[in-house]
Amino acid sequence: MTTALDAAPGYAPRRTLPLRVEAVRQLRRRRTLVVAVLLVALPFVVAAAFALGGGPDRSGETGLVDLATASGPNFALTCLFLATGFLLVVPVALFCGDTVAAEANWSSLRYLLAAPVPRARLLTAKLAVALLFSAAAMAVLPLVALGVGTAVHGWDPLVLPAGGSLAPGDATARIAVATGYVFVSQLVTAGLAFWLSTVTDAPLGAVGGAIGLTIVGSILDAITALGSWRELLPAHWQFAWADVLQPQPEWGGMARGAAVSVAYALVLFALAYRHFRTKDIVS
Numbered sequence: 012m013t014t015a016l017d018a019a020p021g022y023a024p025r026r027t028l029p030l031r032v033e034a035v036r037q038l039r040r041r042r043t044l045v046v047a048v049l050l051v052a053l054p055f056v057v058a059a060a061f062a063l064g065g066g067p068d069r070s071g072e073t074g075l076v077d078l079a080t081a082s083g084p085n086f087a088l089t090c091l092f093l094a095t096g097f098l099l100v101v102p103v104a105l106f107c108g109d110t111v112a113a114e115a116n117w118s119s120l121r122y123l124l125a126a127p128v129p130r131a132r133l134l135t136a137k138l139a140v141a142l143l144f145s146a147a148a149m150a151v152l153p154l155v156a157l158g159v160g161t162a163v164h165g166w167d168p169l170v171l172p173a174g175g176s177l178a179p180g181d182a183t184a185r186i187a188v189a190t191g192y193v194f195v196s197q198l199v200t201a202g203l204a205f206w207l208s209t210v211t212d213a214p215l216g217a218v219g220g221a222i223g224l225t226i227v228g229s230i231l232d233a234i235t236a237l238g239s240w241r242e243l244l245p246a247h248w249q250f251a252w253a254d255v256l257q258p259q260p261e262w263g264g265m266a267r268g269a270a271v272s273v274a275y276a277l278v279l280f281a282l283a284y285r286h287f288r289t290k291d292i293v294s
Contacts, residue, residue, distance in 0.1 A: 033140045042109070043144065046102045050148055053098065054090050054156035058163055075172055075256070082167035084182035086160025087153045088189065088256070094152055095193055095249055100225050102148035103197045108204030108217035110137040111287065134287055138205060138280070145201060149194045153186055175258050185260070189252040192265050196252075199245040199272045200225050202279030209287040245272045 037043060061080055079089035111134070169182030177185065204221035211217055228246035231237065241247045248268025254261040 030136055030139055033136050034143065037106070037140055037144060042105060046105060046148060047151065049098070050094075050102070050151045051155050053094060053152060054086075054159040057090055057093065057156075058086070058159050062163075075253070078170045078172060080164050081170040082179070082182075083157055083159075083161030083164055084167075084169040084177075084179060084186060086164055087157040087186055088169070090156035090160075091153050091186070091189060091193065092250070092253075095252075096229070097226075099149060099152070099193060099197065100200055100222060103145045103200045104204045104218045104221040104225070106141040106144045106148070107138070107201040108208050108221050109214045110141050110205060110208045112208040112211055112214040112217045130287055130290075131284065134209075134284055138283075141205065142201060145197065146194050149190055149197075153190050157183070157186065171256055171258060173257055185255045188255050188260075192252040192255075192269065193249075195269045196245060196249050196272050198276035199279070202276035202283075206279045206283040206286070209283045209290060242267070243271065245275060248272070 057079075075085075075092050076089055078085045080086065166179050168176040168178055169185070170176050200221055203224060204217055207217035207220045208214070211220075225246070228244050229249075232241050232244050232246040234241075245268070248264060248271060251264035251268040254264050
């Protein structure tokens, strides 16, 4: 009996749809350029806003935004703080929600699978590239903000809201930790967008659904009547990275937030693989 491998000598499922090919395809997409422009532009917009407004009032308050113009590292953390709640959600939802749904919308999904690219391989390649681009988006903002802040406010020590300061080198390490945590906290949005991308053939539906449900989570977290139930919401921990701005970083909040986000993400990724395994891609 002739098997598929006998009919196609040299065929290896793991060699189909190389990550490099998928990455180049996604890099050339217009929405990738738009996201990059938005993330690069934000630090310049914030710097211009502080310049036009005369800078934040640092006479009494010592919040993160109030210390934005104290140094380049302070400015970078302020931009990260301003973007965490919504702007950084958008690229994650866009890159992960546009994966499978876009191919289905273009009617190219059936041709990819007929190549033949195994379904699990297709999902894995697209998810890996989507997470890679999401991580790059997370890194671009603080890197550009650090450069802009240093040019405008100087390479000075990071002034901590709780009092004290950190040398610029130590501050850079704290910024890297905060950025890494933001990426981990957004894995739940990535999982939600990715799962919706396998459920619907409309990319905007997957992206919009992920963003909408993330916003709903933030609204629920604001309802204090929920009490300790809010700790089960990923949104409850999205600003836990601020704990690295203590003279001695506290890791408890970030550890719990990362655990909640990763747990939800793993369930949603598993649902995406399970649904796509039997998905009808013809009709």
